[in-house]
Amino acid sequence: xxxxxxxxxxxxxxxxxxxxxxxxxxxxxxxxxxxxxxxxxxxxxxxxxxxxxxxxxxxxxxxxxxxxxxxxxxxxxxxxxxxxxxxxxxxxxxxxxxxxxxxxxxxxxxxxxxxxxxxxxxxxxxxxxxxxxxxxxxxxxxxxxxxxxxxxxxxxxxxxxxxxxxxxxxxxxxxxxxxxxxxxxxxxxxxxxxxxxxxxxxxxxxxxxxxxxxxxxxxxxxxxxxxxxxxxxxxxxxxxxxxxxxxxxxxxxxxxxxxxxxxxxxxxxxxxxxxxxxxxxxxxxxxxxxxxxxxxxxxxxxxxxxxxxxxxxxxx
Amino acid sequence: xxxxxxxxxxxxxxxxxxxxxxxxxxxxxxxxxxxxxxxxxxxxxxxxxxxxxxxxxxxxxxxxxxxxxxxxxxxxxxxxxxxxxxxxxxxxxxxxxxxxxxxxxxxxxxxxxxxxxxxxxxxxxxxxxxxxxxxxxxxxxxxxxxxxxxxxxxxxxxxxxxxxxxxxxxxxxxxxxxxxxxxxxxxxxxxxxxxxxxxxxxxxxxxxxxxxxxxxxxxxxxxxxxxxxxxxxxxxxxxxxxxxxxxxxxxxxxxxxxxxxxxxxxxxxxxxxxxxxxxxxxxxxxxxxxxxxxxxxxxxxxxxxxxxxxxxxxxxxxxxxxxxxxxxxxxxxxxxxxxxxxxxxxxxxxxxxxxxxxxxxxxxxxxxxxxxxxxxxxxxxxxxxxxxxxxxxxxxxxxxxxxxxxxxxxxxxxxxxxxxxxxxxxxxxxxxxxxxxxxxxxxxxxxxxxxxxxxxxxxxxxxxxxxxxxxxxxxxxxxxxxxxxxxxxxxxxxxxxxxxxxxxxxxxxxxxxxxxxxxxxxxxxxxxxxxxxxxxxxxxxxxxxxxxxxxxxxxxxxxxxxxxxxxxxxxxxxxxxxxxxxxxxxxxxxxxxxxxxxxxxxxxxxxxxxxxxxxxxxxxxxxxxxxxxxxxxxxxxxxxxxxxxxxxxxx
Numbered sequence: 031x032x033x034x035x036x037x038x039x040x041x042x043x044x045x046x047x048x049x050x051x052x053x054x055x056x057x058x059x060x061x062x063x064x065x066x067x068x069x070x071x072x073x074x075x076x077x078x079x080x081x082x083x084x085x086x087x088x089x090x091x092x093x094x095x096x097x098x099x100x101x102x103x104x105x106x107x108x109x110x111x112x113x114x115x116x117x118x119x120x121x122x123x124x125x126x127x128x129x130x131x132x133x134x135x136x137x138x139x140x141x142x143x144x145x146x147x148x149x150x151x152x153x154x155x156x157x158x159x160x161x162x163x164x165x166x167x168x169x170x171x172x173x174x175x176x177x178x179x180x181x182x183x184x185x186x187x188x189x190x191x192x193x194x195x196x197x198x199x200x201x202x203x204x205x206x207x208x209x210x211x212x213x214x215x216x217x218x219x220x221x222x223x224x225x226x227x228x229x230x231x232x233x234x235x236x237x238x239x240x241x242x243x244x245x246x247x248x249x250x251x252x253x254x255x256x257x258x259x260x261x262x263x264x265x266x267x268x269x270x271x272x273x274x275x276x277x278x279x280x281x282x283x284x285x286x287x288x289x290x291x292x293x294x295x296x297x298x299x300x301x302x303x304x305x306x307x308x309x310x311x312x313x314x315x316x317x318x319x320x321x322x323x324x325x326x327x328x329x330x331x332x333x334x335x336x337x338x339x340x341x342x343x344x345x346x
Numbered sequence: 347x348x349x350x351x352x353x354x355x356x357x358x359x360x361x362x363x364x365x366x367x368x369x370x371x372x373x374x375x376x377x378x379x380x381x382x383x384x385x386x387x388x389x390x391x392x393x394x395x396x397x398x399x400x401x402x403x404x405x406x407x408x409x410x411x412x413x414x415x416x417x418x419x420x421x422x423x424x425x426x427x428x429x430x431x432x433x434x435x436x437x438x439x440x441x442x443x444x445x446x447x448x449x450x451x452x453x454x455x456x457x458x459x460x461x462x463x464x465x466x467x468x469x470x471x472x473x474x475x476x477x478x479x480x481x482x483x484x485x486x487x488x489x490x491x492x493x494x495x496x497x498x499x500x501x502x503x504x505x506x507x508x509x510x511x512x513x514x515x516x517x518x519x520x521x522x523x524x525x526x527x528x529x530x531x532x533x534x535x536x537x538x539x540x541x542x543x544x545x546x547x548x549x550x551x552x553x554x555x556x557x558x559x560x561x562x563x564x565x566x567x568x569x570x571x572x573x574x575x576x577x578x579x580x581x582x583x584x585x586x587x588x589x590x591x592x593x594x595x596x597x598x599x600x601x602x603x604x605x606x607x608x609x610x611x612x613x614x615x616x617x618x619x620x621x622x623x624x625x626x627x628x629x630x631x632x633x634x635x636x637x638x639x640x641x642x643x644x645x646x647x648x649x650x651x652x653x654x655x656x657x658x659x660x661x662x663x664x665x666x667x668x669x670x671x672x673x674x675x676x677x678x679x680x681x682x683x684x685x686x687x688x689x690x691x692x693x694x695x696x697x698x699x700x701x702x703x704x705x706x707x708x709x710x711x712x713x714x715x716x717x718x719x720x721x722x723x724x725x726x727x728x729x730x731x732x733x734x735x736x737x738x739x740x741x742x743x744x745x746x747x748x749x750x751x752x753x754x755x756x757x758x759x760x761x762x763x764x765x766x767x768x769x770x771x772x773x774x775x776x777x778x779x780x781x782x783x784x785x786x787x788x789x790x791x792x793x794x795x796x797x798x799x800x801x802x803x804x805x806x807x808x809x810x811x812x813x814x815x816x817x818x819x820x821x822x823x824x825x826x827x828x829x830x831x832x833x834x835x836x837x838x839x840x841x842x843x844x845x846x847x848x849x850x851x852x853x854x855x856x857x858x859x860x861x862x863x864x865x866x867x868x869x870x871x872x873x874x875x876x877x878x879x880x881x882x883x884x885x886x887x888x889x890x891x892x893x894x895x896x897x898x899x900x901x902x903x904x905x906x907x908x909x910x911x912x913x914x915x916x917x918x919x920x921x922x923x924x925x926x927x928x929x930x931x932x933x934x935x936x937x938x939x940x941x942x943x944x945x946x947x948x949x950x951x952x953x954x955x956x957x958x959x960x961x962x963x964x965x966x967x968x969x970x971x972x973x974x975x976x977x978x979x980x981x982x983x984x985x986x987x988x989x990x991x992x993x994x995x996x997x
Contacts, residue, residue, distance in 0.1 A: 051780070079884040080817045093814040094884075101804045108800050111775050112793070121715070121782035126940075128971030129716035129781045139723055139772065146768045154758040157811040161753060167813035172747035223747075228587040229680055231745065231820055235886040240816045242746040244681070245586065246674035249747030262895070266745075266820035266888045268580045270587055271508050274891035315675050 063103040071099045086168025086253040087238030170241025170249040179218040189223040191230030191243035194272035203292045205309035206299040211280030214288035223249040231266030248311040255282040377433030378464045389427020394420035414665045421600045467551035473537025483525035490518035495906040503892045511892045513576025520581040524605040530701030535640045541945035544625025544961045549618040557612035564601040571597025585672030585683040603658030606651040613647035627963030639704020642732040650693035657686035692739040702839035706792040712941045713789040717968040719776025730766030760810035787861035791842030798834025823883030853950045860922040867915035875908040
């Protein structure tokens with residue numbers, strides 16, 4: 031933002047009186063920005079969260095990198111200006127006089143308004159492009175997503191939140207329900223996030239995916255895993271007593287390993303899958319009891335299908 | 347312009363003859379806090395019994411196993427009893443019956459402390475009541491914050507149980523949010539606005555006094571929810587969790603709704619006072635920036651807070667009368683609550699920013715000894731922020747799954763709001779240009795506010811960007827962001843205001859050396875508490891959790907220790923406040939900062955009617971360094987001048 035530093039220099043036409051403060055501030059600001067911006071973008075940027083494990087995460091990292099680089103000169107401009115003012119424009123001890131009566135300066139004000147408007151519009155345009163081209167940027171898009179992956183082979187994973195555990199159903203593998211979240215490498219994933227009781231937030235941190243789990247609503251989010259490894263899933267909406275303990279870990283594995291795991295689990299859980307309600311985008315709370323059996327069989331504590339009384343239940 | 351011209355009528359809200367003496371009763375028979383407490387207890391018991399009587403046959407409410415009717419009716423009747431005991435309804439009923447009223451401010455013994463514990467109509471008394479009330483709120487909320495940080499010293503739960511942790515989180519958030527709506531408008535707005543606009547009174551003294559006396563009620567009700575298990579929802583109270591929660595939830599809904607009503611009343615009074623009670627010559631272009639801030643804040647509160655009250659009302663009926671506004675499977679929608687809450691909630695965060703802007707804009711010209719740079723752009727910035735704040739609330743729901751194609755629009759409106767906010771920085775930087783800066787305590791706090799709000803504002807731009815928000819949303823990053831804007835912005839400005847205006851309000855100056863110590867400890871530990879929390883959030887720690895990843899333990903411990911030291915810095919303030927007001931009593935009559943503000947032209951503390959005569963304002967409040975500038979006002983205008991001045995301004 032050039033206005034911050036260059037503005038005051040045009041505002042005080044006092045050629046002979048004292049040093050040229052505006053020029054000094056401008057030089058300080060330009061030098062500091064030229065040093066700091068590349069540092070932020072190239073040195074800090076690649077280490078910014080949430081990393082590059084998936085397409086959405088890499089996109090968010092790039093966004094943070096760009097926003098950080100734009101924010102640097104803004105921050106430096108204000109801080110350098112204020113620091114300069116406090117260093118050079120302090121009243122001497124015993125000086126009871128007033129400063130010059132400057133009421134404003136139309137040129138400075140108009141430059142400022144124009145510059146901030148340009149920056150803000152550019153930021154909004156940048157954000158919109160990043161949102162649209164990266165399939166909703168990993169954020170939950172509701173039941174009718176408008177930014178979808180172009181690939182025709184999308185792995186569907188249903189994420190079911192309930193107090194206080196996550197389970198996952200794989201409709202392309204007979205709709206089995208499990209507490210393990212495994213994803214194949216380099217294949218677009220569609221998360222269908224829903225809840226059985228209150229609002230939860232499905233946050234697959236390293237994947238850069240965050241979608242609220244609302245009861246009775248299917249909330250869709252997309253990403254494509256790019257690196258193998260494990261990632262953490264946390265609940266990001268306050269959902270009651272054990273909200274803080276509502277987390278588990280997922281894995282990104284190679285496509286063949288995923289295929290093996292999914293088919294094995296499908297046969298292993300076949301009898302259990304029969305007792306479940308048929309796969310659906312949302313579940314009526316009357317079906318919670320059936321879905322809850324899975325939790326018990328899979329050895330997860332949790333609500334087990336019912337609602338907790340408001341006083342302390344045991345930790346799941 | 348509705349201006350009271352005759353001085354003797356200006357202070358009499360009811361038109362009773364000024365020389366009829368009130369009936370003297372012993373103090374314990376006059377309505378005050380003790381009778382109000384008695385009324386509240388009787389009211390609560392009656393309400394509870396009534397609730398038991400009418401709802402004994404009720405089925406349990408959906409999703410929960412409580413019958414909340416008795417506790418809700420207990421709270422409501424308790425509030426009514428409190429107000430009856432306080433004598434709020436005495437005069438309106440007397441007037442209805444055609445009897446003379448007694449609750450006038452000139453009946454109060456001037457100088458006694460008893461008036462601070464009664465339903466007093468003088469705006470200066472209400473301001474002081476608010477000041478102590480809000481500091482009480484703030485310190486209580488701060489203690490809850492200490493408990494949160496103590497729990498987060500360890501990545502698993504160790505000190506308090508998870509349910510106690512959630513109770514503490516909810517109490518901290520709600521108490522602070524309730525307090526912040528009124529923290530500037532209550533003490534400083536009520537006290538200073540009439541003085542700054544040259545008025546002898548506020549427009550609606552009864553409404554103003556009522557707005558204060560609802561705040562202790564809300565305080566007690568919110569804390570009382572701890573007795574029945576607290577509420578697990580945090581300050582946002584999202585349904586359906588709030589419908590499922592235990593009886594403590596009713597305390598949240600009623601306290602928050604009550605505070606909403608109090609804020610509406612206070613704001614309504616301030617807005618009408620500013621519009622209708624300006625002295626002759628107090629044009630819109632001469633209005634102090636603090637008054638502009640109060641005007642815009644007042645409009646925001648009057649328009650936004652009713653939505654909060656409506657949302658809280660629906661929570662209560664969902665929990666008692668078995669409506670289902672927010673229960674998805676019965677035809678309601680949890681999105682409805684999110685929308686109602688944030689339609690209030692986003693203007694609310696600017697309700698918390700604008701008063702801070704007003705205070706610092708008032709402080710910097712005085713200590714730069716320069717006119718405020720770009721007066722009009724400062725006012726335009728405040729108006730712009732106020733208007734835009736109604737068009738951004740959906741950014742709280744970026745990941746909720748609601749209507750994705752509106753996201754670019756709300757991203758744009760959210761980022762647009764940084765343009766008028768930037769005006770505030772332009773004004774500050776322009777004012778600092780070649781100034782004669784004096785680093786007094788209020789000035790330090792103002793500078794701290796500009797620094798903190800800069801970080802808060804830049805992190806807000808990150809949050810407005812939907813892709814970057816996907817990681818930051820609902821994490822400690824958000825938490826750090828709004829603590830930077832609210833605590834770093836509003837609270838720093840509020841303390842600056844206290845150090846600046848306390849000589850005016852109490853006639854006593856706080857010790858400046860301790861004030862500087864307070865500033866530096868608060869500024870350093872504030873930043874060392876909240877700056878690392880940006881990183882903690884981006885590294886994957888969600889809000890309101892008691893368990894977090896083990897690799898974040900070092901950062902969290904650093905933050906906790908800084909937070910304790912930040913808490914300790916307020917002890918310096920409390921010590922300074924108590925010692926300065928009670929023991930040292932460094933008298934500071936007059937105008938210690940050599941300010942041109944109209945409020946400084948009368949004695950400190952001001953006389954009962956503020957001004958002996960309605961002043962005629964001659965020039966703006968920031969004309970420092972201008973040898974041609976007229977004095978700010980003529981406090982003793984010759985007879986006939988006011989009507990002439992009136993004609994001049996109306997023309």
